[in-house]
Amino acid sequence: MMYRYGEGVEIDYKKSMDLYEKAANEGSEVAMYQLGYMYNQGIGTDVDFQQAKIWYEKSANLGYSDAQCNLGYIYQEGLGIEKNYEEAVKWYEKAIEQNESIAKSNLAEMYIFGHGLEADPQKALALYEDALNDAREIGDEEEISIVLFNIAEVYERGYGMEVDLEKAKALYEESAEYGLEEAKDRLDNLKNQIK
Incomplete structure (x- = not known):
């Protein structure tokens, strides 16, 4: 990780990937995940969802939760593969x-x-x-704002349940207080609907 983040050394993604690959080949699920992430994001390499999936899957099969989550996302969105919702749900x-x-x-x-x-x-x-409770517990304000936004959207649009614009408004307001610009935009639109 030192070479990837430049901790005490100059950033060197190639060296970072080489070291992750060595550790991954020795069985480190964290290194497998990190390799998958670098391929997924194109850090020090071209974006390669196939390689990301391979490394995430190895790590996920060893029980690494971050890899399980990211592998689920690859299946959900069909990144480099055909969408497979059942696999996404499983992971x-x-x-x-x-x-x-x-x-x-x-x-x-x-x-x-x-x-x-x-x-x-x-x-x-x-x-x-x-x-949301998890995000509040660790104080992750970015995640708090995103989850509040998602909950507000459910109340605004209903998605098979009763629409509650007042509840949506309150949640968008809270999300906006955490700085999510999209929540501010939704709030402006919602205020016009509630009048």
Whole structure:
């Protein structure tokens, strides 16, 4: 990680990848995940979702929750592969067993739209609330703002349940207080609807 982040040394992504690969080949699930992430994001290499998937899958099979979550996302979005919602659900559920907050939000989105499972806005809200509690617990303001926004959107649009614009407005306001610009835009639009 020193070479990737320049901690006490000059940033050298090639060396970082070489060291991660060496550690990954020795069985380090963290190094496998880091390699997957570098390929996924194009850090020190071209974006290569196939390689990202390979390394995430190796790490995920060893139980590393970040890799399970990212692998689920690759399947959900069809990054470099065909979308496979069932696989996405499987990997998100494995990550959630280890309390992976982002996996909770991603699975909630799948419940909203019925991707790979029956649409269920109540289950989605429960997952979002759980993810929000996790974010509040660790003080992750960016994640708090995003999850609040997602919950507000459910109340604004309904997605199979009753629309509650007042509740949506309150949640967008809270999200905007954490600095999410998109929440400020939604709030302006919503205020015009509520008049």
